Amino acid sequence: MPNKNYLKGRRKEYRVAKDLRMLGWDVLRTAGSHGFCDLIALKHEIKRIRFIQCKPDNFSKLKIARLNQKYKYLNNMWDINFEVF
Numbered sequence: 166m167p168n169k170n171y172l173k174g175r176r177k178e179y180r181v182a183k184d185l186r187m188l189g190w191d192v193l194r195t196a197g198s199h200g201f202c203d204l205i206a207l208k209h210e211i212k213r214i215r216f217i218q219c220k221p222d223n224f225s226k227l228k229i230a231r232l233n234q235k236y237k238y239l240n241n242m243w244d245i246n247f248e249v250f
Contacts, residue, residue, distance in 0.1 A: 177219045178203050190215075201236055214245065 167175075175196075182192040182204055190206040202216035216239060218232060 173221070174203075174219060177221075181217065181219055182206075214243075 178194055182194060185192050185204070185206050189210070190208050192207075193205045195203060195205065201218065203219045204215075204217040206215040206217060207213070216236070218236075220229065220232075
């Protein structure tokens, strides 16, 4: 059985994904990737892609600021193409 922290984090990811879907976003969960984001949300009407990292509610504001600083280079930078192989 997975540990409590994993289960708590997964619940938050599912909750955030559900909320985004209710707002019209397509959402992908990157389960087990250990990457920089937990969710990828797309909304074709506004041509926007969001990389979302879910953290515990008690995660410090300083750590959030550090993550935002580390990954701010992703904002407004990419030309995205969809391909099938």
